[in-house]
Amino acid sequence: MGLEEQVASRAREIHSDGFAMSIGSVISLYRDGGVDIHSEFQRVPWTDDQRSRFIESILLGLPIPPVIVSQRPDGVWDVIDGARRLSTIFQFVGIYRDRTGNLATPTTLRKTEYLPALDGYRWEVMSTDGLVFSERMRRDFEAAKLHFRITSVTLQQIAFDLNGLRHQASAGSKRTFWAGLVLGIPLGLLVNWLSSLFGIGV
Template identity: 40%
Template sequence: MNLIKSTETDIMIQNQERLIEKINDKRKDMKPDRADMTFGEIINMYKDNEIIISPEFQRAFRWDEERQTRFIESLLLEIPIPPIFVAETNDGVWELVDGLQRLSTILSFFGMLKIEDKNNLVLTKGTLIEDLEGFTINTLPERYILSLKRSVCRVEIIRYDSDIEMRYELFNRLNTGGVELSQQEIRNCIFRGYSNKFNVFISDLSKRPEFYNNIYANDNEKERMYLEELILRYFTLKNRGAKYKHIQKHMDDYMLSVSKNENLFNYEEEKELFLRLIKKISDLGVNIFQLATLPFSTSIYDPIMIAFANNIDYIDTLSKEEIVNRIESMKNGNEFRKQTKTSSSSNSRVRKKIEIAESYFSPQNVNSNEQMALF
């Protein structure tokens, strides 16, 4: 009996030692450097392009004037504030990771924010000091302008030589500011640590009217980079397939791999095919991605985009009427509808929907009306 207890104790000690080692290793990877800086210093760095808020990231500045005023009020009252986090690029420039709302508020109040329609903050009534209402950088007493400039902010620096996946994980866990970022906004900010080419490529494609006219994204979704995410989703499923545990992680991994190794992605060929594809879809009308009562659904977007990409030459031989009829037949088929119920983005359901779409639009599969009738 004592021998058994001794063995169990030894195993427990070994497991504890292994856990301690792994925690210590990850702490080394995760721990950023620190600097205490005044907002005046940070403003000067921003002016000199030594700290960057990327244009895509700036779209996420969503605090209204009331929330911005509360932050300025906190600084004036010397209330402690959370740190901001930056990621160092290979050029030594800092790119903002977390703290967008706070830093943008300071820049806006000082008239330095590089977004015209969000610059030059006019304060509203404060929560504790109602008399702040109407004050600007030009009318606030000089002593308080200096106080704002001298307010200290802790800056946590994620160094360039830290592992990119660790940087991404840090970003995810730090994404607890006033307005939570979408997954695509996070990818857009952090993966530029390797290269921004793929980010820009996706962004450019998302601005094509042939694409976004069929998506029915509202202004908030566009601002949160939903269109860019849909394009990344297409490239991921097309080039990596639908074998995954979580679709968002699948897209993370694909975008990271392309950002790290541009040879994995043929930009000219992919652009040519994508433009050809969305032109064909646009010519079919604006309701192609509609499913039941939803004006847009990824349940129909995924299979159509992938099947069309794989069979575009054959699809070009079909009339508009024939293509639309096949899509409607597919949408109304029992097997397809079964895959659009719960967990419609699970890998098994996405794969099945793509297989069904292939049966309608692959010349190897579409051989007769009888085969079409199976669905």
């Protein structure tokens, strides 16, 4: 069977459903234990400047790539691609827990290119002189939509495939990219993974 036939065959076995969800609903889902963020699918953690630029993107309604999740039998979402985006939101509103289960320090925003007045703002007031989002801004932020894709590929399958890709990539094989597609790894995740291995991309 040739490459094109293999890709076509595998593509028929894999499906994904896309939909939009408000940030407020995603926050509630995470707070209730319905979203599991896996740090192994993150590359270098974002800096405060990067987190601030992402919050800026949400406030300005800029396009945001979809978050890819795999749904477990118990209904919990395993985040496959988009962990840094979600963790940035959760940490900003003060509910993100690190890998040890401890609450992370809520993010204090920094000035950005288009919203320099963001500098020093937080979701909640942490001191008497702190800057905080107004009720309107909080409502608008929570009403903003994130796009999700639920894939039929499980977290275990992806972890297994990525281990194989790591071994191949160390040898610089061009077959790695095509093997990943045939194995059913989402294109965005595959590109991100290879970028992290070779130190390129964002």
